[in-house]
């Protein structure tokens with residue numbers, strides 16, 4: 279899959295098909311995750327793969343109003359121990375730890391699409407509750423930060439189009455708040471290659487939706 283197509287085709291999915299994800303696929307995705315850049319090349323992020331119904335339900339209870347999460351085939355808890363980073367870099371080590379995890383999460387979400395999967399980056403949960411759920415012994419995760427839960431699976435929904443936010447809205451030129459030049463330099467409307475890639479990415483997710491509708495045999499309201 280084209281890299282830009284995967285980037286533009288990524289969407290947060292909160293309704294999944296029941297199908298399980300083979301470990302071969304999961305571990306390809308983990309490898310893609312951990313090949314993200316990391317500060318000082320120091321590992322600080324560890325992940326816990328959760329697929330049992332019992333633990334998924336407990337994680338759901340630790341989330342704020344997100345019952346859908348327990349129906350994801352897998353949940354990946356992205357956790358960090360910033361000890362070595364803070365030894366090396368002081369207070370910035372804490373920031374690097376968050377950045378390291380974020381880079382891994384984004385790689386996971388992008389790579390998952392190679393296997394027809396999508397995921398959602400979940401940040402709204404009680405960290406202490408998640409620690410309790412994932413610790414075999416009380417206190418085992420006391421020094422560990424839980425950065426995110428990533429729910430992953432085969433999509434069973436076609437999410438609504440989001441209000442467009444374009445790079446020209448978010449890129450300043452040479453000084454904070456100076457956007458005049460960037461809006462002339464990088465307008466999406468005059469970049470046919472990028473527009474084409476975005477169109478292909480959207481087309482691909484539509485095809486998946488149409489295949490599903492065909493399989494089920496009728497148009498279901500929420501696919502429209």
Ligand SMILES: Cc1cc2nc3c(=O)[nH]c(=O)nc-3n(C[C@H](O)[C@H](O)[C@H](O)COP(=O)(O)O)c2cc1C
Nearest residue numbers: 288289290291292344398399400401402403437440
């Ligand atoms: C740090 C972070 C925390 C998020 N937390 C949640 C969450 O708790 N629940 C959820 O459903 N989506 C969560 N999201 C996903 C965003 O809602 C989603 O990315 C955004 O609405 C844009 O939609 P898209 O991912 O389909 O482009 C989170 C995303 C990020 C980056």
